[in-house]
Amino acid sequence: MENSSVNKEIETVDTRGLFCPLPLTLVSRKLKEIPVGARLKVLADDRAFKKDIEIWSFETGNKLIEFKEENNYYVAIIERGKGFKGESIIDKVKFISLGVKLHFIKHLLDLVPFNKPKYLLTFVSVAEGIRADKFLKEKNINNYIMLPVPKEIYPHCGLVFGFKSKEDALRIYDLLKENKFAVEDIHLIDKEKKYPKIT
Secondary structure, eight states, rough: OOHHHHOOOEEEOOOOOTTTTTHHHHHHHTTTSTTTTTHHHHHHOOOTTTHHHHHHHHHTTTTTEEEEEEEEEEEEEEESSSSOOOSHHHHHHHEEEEEHHHHHHHHHHHHHHGOOSSEEEEEEEEHHHHHHHHHHHTTOOOOEEEEOOOOOOSSSSSSSEESSSSSHHHHHHHHHHTTOEEEEEEEETTSOOOOBBBO
């Protein structure tokens, strides 16, 4: 029997003319729209893209199938993976520990409903969220809480920053973008759990 996914045309994301972190943000958003095992073609001309996409693919559990240069731009083929699981035992332990910590915080917030965040800031990877958290802590900014990403936004493991006010969420989003962090979107926490984007 013929595999229909082989014959299906691969979707393309054209990031030419954009610079870090925008190419990764666009790739991350598009990959979340396709099923595990499906592939995405990415066009880029940012010189940092090769290193960025290799690291990002590892950090997110996606697979960089092919990378080549043609006509003064890069072409990458990425296969959607099942999310980062860690390579070494230490990676796995750190990843599981972070997940346990974030879910524990979420359950505590469920018990104290008046203190819940109303907006969620997403990142292209768990590692990028951790890096952003360290950056904000160094600047004594702590008006957010790290939480696990809701499965309605992304079905695999991940983290988000929760904010009580829209203004704080937008301010931190802009600050992180200005400092070249690969933030994705701000989502509103709604009763229907559709998490609409406000950015």
